[in-house]
Amino acid sequence: MKIIIVGAGPAGIITGLRLLEKGISPLILEKRAQIESTACAEGCDAYSLKKIPFDSSPYISKVIKGVKFFFPKNSCLSYHIEGVVLERDEWLKEMAKEFVKRGGKLRTNARVSAIDEKNVFLSNGEKMEYERLIGADGPFSIVRKYMGIKQKIVSGVQYKIKYNTSDMHYLHFYFDKRFSFYYSWIFPKKNVLNVGLAGKFKQLDNFLDTFGLNKKNILKKEAGAIPISGVPDRIIKRNIALIGDAASMTNPLSGGGLSPIIHASSILSNYIYDLKEYEREIKHHPIANPALLKAKNVLFNLTNEELTAIGKLFDGKIFGFFTLLKYPFLIPKIWLLRKGVVLAMKWGW
Ligand SMILES: Cc1cc2nc3c(=O)[nH]c(=O)nc-3n(C[C@H](O)[C@H](O)[C@H](O)COP(=O)(O)OP(=O)(O)OC[C@H]3O[C@@H](n4cnc5c(N)ncnc54)[C@H](O)[C@@H]3O)c2cc1C
Structure with missing residues (x-):
């Protein structure tokens, strides 16, 4: 054939x-x-x-131990899952x-x-x-x-930056609308960081400045389309x-x-x-x-106030029903997000 x-x-x-x-x-x-x-x-x-x-x-x-989700005001949720960053x-x-x-x-x-x-x-x-x-x-x-x-599609922009990554073992995802309507990322490779976001280079430059990443160490600038439907x-x-x-x-x-x-x-x-x-x-x-698409739609529409609240809920604490009751308006959104994240962790990021 x-x-x-x-x-x-x-x-x-x-x-x-x-x-x-x-x-x-x-x-x-x-x-x-x-x-x-x-x-x-x-x-x-x-x-x-x-x-x-x-x-x-x-x-x-680089072999990766898992992912870390960062929310505004520095709260963080970690998830252990074996992964890699490829050449x-x-x-x-x-x-x-x-x-x-x-x-x-x-x-x-x-x-x-x-x-x-x-x-x-x-x-x-x-x-x-x-x-x-x-x-x-x-x-x-x-x-x-x-x-x-x-x-x-949405546009994704990225810099490859020379960096000592010897003590970095997680993929970092940043959910903060100051930088991107979707998310920003820092993925460590051997002596290189892949730093990017869904959006424009101007937003990425702002992200770099906020995280103190030196533009002089940029090795490559790249962009591409990400299907999101x-x-x-x-x-x-x-x-x-x-x-x-x-x-x-x-x-x-x-x-x-x-x-x-x-x-x-x-x-x-x-x-x-x-x-x-x-x-x-x-x-x-x-x-x-379809749960993945629903979760993405929730993520796109969350405000920074809501992301901050979600971050506070999970930051270093054991997630519990009573904590969630403090933010009842977030329950349906967190439920949809959770379904999407669980699927993504099982079947690939
Ligand atoms: C900034 C950014 C970061 C990303 N990060 C990740 C990540 O960390 N992990 C992950 O899993 N995914 C990531 N993705 C998504 C991932 O890169 C894509 O899903 C993947 O490349 C899709 O592979 P593909 O083979 O379908 O398409 P492509 O990689 O786009 O390959 C298509 C090929 O077809 C060729 N082609 C196109 N038109 C024609 C034509 N008319 N005739 C002949 N050849 C043609 C192209 O030249 C190309 O070689 C990212 C995407 C972007 C934009």
Whole structure:
């Protein structure tokens, strides 16, 4: 069967590796001249990462003990869960090499510029026939546009900053509307911090100033789109399927896209001959649970006063029903947030 995957990001390459395991050799088309990572804070939970049919351990920059959620006025809630911060660019390049070594075909400088029912057309005028087409072409997916599926995105900006991270072992998330309507993050790598937020660089500069991070140590400035609308009802059309950011699989609460890709690629490779079943399985999978979207909507609409109150509730205390009674107006919101966080912790950030 002629299978074409559009895009050699994590979704395209991991799906490619999964298909090879089933004895199917797809062709991946990548528009860039070489395999390279898009903007990413590089965090991934260890449970999901181990499920890829590839040894990711050499590309782990730092092992993480868990996450810390910071609220205004310095209150903090910690959650222990094993995770990693990757050297994502190297990881992706090596996975792509492995894909080719195991018999997959990969073409760079191959931008898909049009699609019809049987063919993809490259920007150089080449026409290629497909029997299955997989859109793994990221948040601005041409395949998704061809299928007529819409999504919402927000912009994420990030600096990579030189920093001694030897005593940092947690991913830090900051919920404070002074900086971002969503959240800001500090993820430690080996001697580098990934510092970013959903919003603009001006807001990120303000964040850096507040946390005393020196702009002179910035190594790289990057930005990208984060889909936040959750997995849509439709991710297939005839013999075409979407995966990854093209399918809005990013966890809308955390913005994390790697874990959903890892779980979805396993399902897609199982049902490559029956895409309706792929869509059905994804719909019922925790990565597409509507609770994540509901929790994100709560988070987007919380005020700093509410975030401060939530922070106070959890800060260093054992969470109890009677404490919660002090803030009855927050009970339904905390309930929805809690549901989303529990799901995200189990199935990937
Ligand atoms: C600032 C930021 C921080 C993030 N941090 C994290 C994090 O810490 N953890 C996490 O899990 N997720 C994070 N994410 C999300 C994560 O990066 C994405 O979910 C992930 O990259 C999606 O992978 P993908 O393969 O679906 O898409 P992409 O990584 O976007 O890859 C798509 C590929 O398709 C190619 N392509 C596009 N169009 C065409 C075309 N027409 N023809 C051929 N090729 C094409 C592109 O060049 C690209 O190589 C972050 C996102 C942003 C923006």
